[in-house]
Amino acid sequence: MKGTMFDVVDYIARRYGAVREAFQDLGSLRDELFDVGFQEEEVERALAWLQRLRAAGAPASPWEEPRRDATRVPSVAETHKITAAARGYVLRLERAGVLDAALREAVYERAAGLEVPAVGLREVRVLVAVLLEASSRGTVGMAGGALRAGNRKFYH
Numbered sequence: 001m002k003g004t005m006f007d008v009v010d011y012i013a014r015r016y017g018a019v020r021e022a023f024q025d026l027g028s029l030r031d032e033l034f035d036v037g038f039q040e041e042e043v044e045r046a047l048a049w050l051q052r053l054r055a056a057g058a059p060a061s062p063w064e065e066p067r068r069d070a071t072r073v074p075s076v077a078e079t080h081k082i083t084a085a086a087r088g089y090v091l092r093l094e095r096a097g098v099l100d101a102a103l104r105e106a107v108y109e110r111a112a113g114l115e116v117p118a119v120g121l122r123e124v125r126v127l128v129a130v131l132l133e134a135s136s137r138g139t140v141g142m143a144g145g146a147l148r149a150g151n152r153k154f155y156h
Contacts, residue, residue, distance in 0.1 A: 006116060006123055008038050008046035013126050020133065023050075053110065053130055072104065082111050086124040093128060106131050 003011075011033070016022035022029050026047070033043045072094075074087060090107055093099045099107065110127050111119040 003038050003042060004116070005042045005045040005049065006114070006126070008033060008042050009050060009130075010122065010126050011036065011038070012046070012050065013129050050130065053134065072101075074108070078108060078112060082108070082119045082124070083121065085121045086111070086119055089121055089124055090128070098132070099128070103128075103131055103135060 012022045012029070030043060030047070034040065072091075074082065078087075090099065090104055094101075094104050107124065107127050110131070111124060114123060116123065
């Protein structure tokens with residue numbers, strides 16, 4: 001199996017639910033990923049990316065919490081990089097109270113920094129799950145729900 005760095009991240013998130021569980025035995029995790037068929041370069045990139053993301057956590061909100069009826073308008077660069085379905089998913093999670101403004105911005109910031117041409121629903125789902133886990137506001141249940149919502153279509 002030849003997969004991208006994000007395929008490795010997706011596998012880890014789906015297999016373990018919580019990234020911190022996967023990182024308990026890094027040697028075994030690496031061996032498992034190689035056994036599944038991921039290439040060493042992609043595994044190392046994925047593990048490094050997850051470690052940076054976990055270390056950064058979710059930022060504290062530097063601004064006043066916006067009103068509930070406020071709408072975030074993505075920049076031109078964000079609309080080119082992040083698909084409409086992914087932006088709609090983030091909006092739906094925010095309106096449902098799963099994401100607050102700080103976590104939403106962290107999702108947009110991390111999505112813009114991904115080394116992929118376009119960030120779709122799959123990538124945003126994994127980002128949300130990892131950021132919820134890293135924040136004090138998230139729970140494994142929320143993170144798992146964010147990953148399992150895969151068969152539904154979200155529009156904004």
